[in-house]
Amino acid sequence: MDILTSLLYGFSVALEPTNLLFCTIGVVLGTLIGVLPGLGPAATLALLLPFTFGMPPTPTLILMAGVYYGSMYGGSTTSILVNIPGEAASVVTCFDGYQMARQGRAGAALGIAAIASFIAGTFSVVGLMLLAVPLSEFGVRFGPPEYCLLMLLALTAVGLLGSVSLSKAVAMATFGLLVSTIGLDVGTGRERLTFGTVELMEGVNFIVVVMGFFAFAEIFICLGDSARRQIFRTPGRLSELFPTRRDLKVSAMPIMRGTVVGFFLGVLPGAGATISSFMAYGLERRLAEQPERFGQGAIEGVAAPEAANNAAAGGALVPLLALGIPGSGSAAIMLGAMILAGVRPGPFLFQEQANLVWGLIASLYIGNVLLVIINLPLVPLVASLLRCPFYILYPVILVFSVVGVYSLNGSFFDLWLLFAFGLAGYFLRQLGFPPAPAVLGVVLGPLFESSLRQSLGMSQGNWGIFVSRPLSAVLVLLVVAIVLVPILMGRRRPIES
Amino acid sequence: MRAGDIWAGGAIAAVGAVSVAVVLPLEFWSEYGPGPAFFPLVLAAVLVVIGGFIAFAGWFDRAGATAAAANYRKPGLVIIVTAAYMALLHVIGFGLATALFLFSLFYWVESRPLGRSLALAVGVTVAVHLIFVSFLKTSLPAGMMASWIS
Numbered sequence: 001m002d003i004l005t006s007l008l009y010g011f012s013v014a015l016e017p018t019n020l021l022f023c024t025i026g027v028v029l030g031t032l033i034g035v036l037p038g039l040g041p042a043a044t045l046a047l048l049l050p051f052t053f054g055m056p057p058t059p060t061l062i063l064m065a066g067v068y069y070g071s072m073y074g075g076s077t078t079s080i081l082v083n084i085p086g087e088a089a090s091v092v093t094c095f096d097g098y099q100m101a102r103q104g105r106a107g108a109a110l111g112i113a114a115i116a117s118f119i120a121g122t123f124s125v126v127g128l129m130l131l132a133v134p135l136s137e138f139g140v141r142f143g144p145p146e147y148c149l150l151m152l153l154a155l156t157a158v159g160l161l162g163s164v165s166l167s168k169a170v171a172m173a174t175f176g177l178l179v180s181t182i183g184l185d186v187g188t189g190r191e192r193l194t195f196g197t198v199e200l201m202e203g204v205n206f207i208v209v210v211m212g213f214f215a216f217a218e219i220f221i222c223l224g225d226s227a228r229r230q231i232f233r234t235p236g237r238l239s240e241l242f243p244t245r246r247d248l249k250v251s252a253m254p255i256m257r258g259t260v261v262g263f264f265l266g267v268l269p270g271a272g273a274t275i276s277s278f279m280a281y282g283l284e285r286r287l288a289e290q291p292e293r294f295g296q297g298a299i300e301g302v303a304a305p306e307a308a309n310n311a312a313a314g315g316a317l318v319p320l321l322a323l324g325i326p327g328s329g330s331a332a333i334m335l336g337a338m339i340l341a342g343v344r345p346g347p348f349l350f351q352e353q354a355n356l357v358w359g360l361i362a363s364l365y366i367g368n369v370l371l372v373i374i375n376l377p378l379v380p381l382v383a384s385l386l387r388c389p390f391y392i393l394y395p396v397i398l399v400f401s402v403v404g405v406y407s408l409n410g411s412f413f414d415l416w417l418l419f420a421f422g423l424a425g426y427f428l429r430q431l432g433f434p435p436a437p438a439v440l441g442v443v444l445g446p447l448f449e450s451s452l453r454q455s456l457g458m459s460q461g462n463w464g465i466f467v468s469r470p471l472s473a474v475l476v477l478l479v480v481a482i483v484l485v486p487i488l489m490g491r492r493r494p495i496e497s
Numbered sequence: 498m499r500a501g502d503i504w505a506g507g508a509i510a511a512v513g514a515v516s517v518a519v520v521l522p523l524e525f526w527s528e529y530g531p532g533p534a535f536f537p538l539v540l541a542a543v544l545v546v547i548g549g550f551i552a553f554a555g556w557f558d559r560a561g562a563t564a565a566a567a568n569y570r571k572p573g574l575v576i577i578v579t580a581a582y583m584a585l586l587h588v589i590g591f592g593l594a595t596a597l598f599l600f601s602l603f604y605w606v607e608s609r610p611l612g613r614s615l616a617l618a619v620g621v622t623v624a625v626h627l628i629f630v631s632f633l634k635t636s637l638p639a640g641m642m643a644s645w646i647s
Binding site: 170225392412415422461 | 523579583603636
């Protein structure tokens with residue numbers, strides 16, 4: 001099937017009433033939860049993941065993709081209206097979006113954010129379609145050594161590029177990998193790190209770790225932050241959301257540049273939405289005739305990073321679908337959702353489950369349109385959610401997390417694990433330990449271990465297998481470069497700051 | 498000196514050390530290649546080294562604590578109430594435990610008026626029950642009390 005035929009087929013799947021309904025629900029839920037302060041795409045996906053248990057794969061993935069896009073969009077709303085980024089990628093939107101809101105232009109800022117997200121989201125799906133198929137065909141040549149190194153590459157890139165401290169990122173990634181080894185060894189059936197506990201024999205469900213590190217820890221951190229949250233007058237009518245003709249003219253090129261920067265950085269594991277949004281903002285500031293306007297309410301300062309972080313979200317799906325390698329923390333949770341739904345992303349996905357993957361791609365187009373159609377009129381409602389006091393929100397989120405985790409296996413042990421991971425996540429995050437590498441470690445751990453053991457089994461213990469094959473040698477060089485380049489450059493850039 | 502890093506590094510190294518001790522009796526290498534101990538043992542050893550390094554670096558850091566002192570009182574209270582909630586879920590079941598949990602947070606932690614706290618706690622519990630049990634057919638803890646009564 002060529003791409004166009006496949007896409008048409010995908011639309012026939014995505015437009016089935018059930019799938020369309022799940023796409024709509026995903027987009028709306030993603031926006032409504034993603035808009036809550038502190039809950040970014042990763043936490044939103046984590047909160048909703050347990051409720052997809054038992055659902056068929058196609059609607060599950062369509063729902064989660066809608067949530068993913070919706071929460072990205074929701075994050076920008078909090079940045080603009082309350083100066084609280086929903087997640088790291090929306091930090092840059094605060095700079096000018098909040099200033100625009102203070103100047104009484106919240107409507108224009110929200111409108112341009114929605115338009116930029118729509119354009120970037122749509123272009124990134126086109127890019128995903130064009131890149132993922134050839135990449136998956138290339139990925140068929142990968143054997144266990146290449147897969148093992150791909151996992152290492154993803155862990156290194158996501159863990160190290162997005163963190164301030166190299167040692168803390170390595171510690172978190174290693175901890176996540178160690179957690180993934182808990183339970184019965186697949187090869188021999190021997191118990192590992194179960195401490196004789198029956199509940200640990202099946203291992204630690206990655207949702208428990210994600211909910212602990214993101215939902216619980218996030219709440220505890222927010223509780224310690226007493227910063228006042230001020231909400232500006234939000235637009236009451238749809239017409240107030242439309243940027244002026246001048247706004248659109250000024251924002252056109254920043255949106256296009258942000259889309260290109262965001263997509264290509266999003267494809268690279270680890271670069272992700274955060275770096276993309278910072279890069280796009282920096283680029284616009286550098287190209288601007290009056291760079292001093294940035295930070296004072298320049299609309300380009302909203303358009304470019306919003307385009308970049310949404311394009312990056314689409315870009316991150318390229319390695320995820322084609323190679324099974326998540327490019328970001330949120331993509332790692334998407335990978336977990338796929339595995340839970342019985343789908344194994346990778347080179348064979350496009351051949352073996354074409355209906356699912358093309359249905360998902362088509363639903364991304366539909367989701368983008370729905371985001372604009374549904375969410376723009378919903379802005380006043382979404383803004384009113386932000387007015388809901390935090391003292392009501394956080395207990396509800398805690399209860400939802402408990403219900404979500406309990407519904408997985410009906411296990412009280414899982415609830416205590418959730419609590420333990422939440423507590424650990426809270427203290428570790430306070431001390432600057434990034435949570436994403438740990439989650440990635442838990443998700444990638446089983447595949448990483450099996451490909452490592454297969455590789456060493458094939459070579460009878462000879463580690464040279466990782467450099468003797470051309471493809472794996474290139475991957476080794478990439479891993480080494482990611483580790484060494486920041487060290488050789490003298491210091492690491494504090495991205496999260 | 499960064500006390501937080503010293504404690505965190507120490508805890509990470511301790512997790513690694515305990516894991517090494519637990520995994521060590523397993524087979525590291527078999528005739529077919531790496532055994533069940535191979536991967537966790539390597540990871541645990543890395544944790545010991547990296548945890549030690551973080552603690553060591555924190556001890557010798559001359560800049561001292563750079564992060565602003567966080568407010569731990571409220572998170573601490575919520576953590577205690579949440580732990581009690583987890584324990585109570587098992588005993589008195591979801592409905593009662595959740596209502597108590599929410600009431601404690603609203604009334605005790607957040608110092609809201611008694612009537613409003615009570616109304617919010619009951620309202621949210623009923624709403625959650627309706628959504629998850631009645632609508633989504635999710636199974637929630639009934640608690641040991643339910644089995645004693647029946």
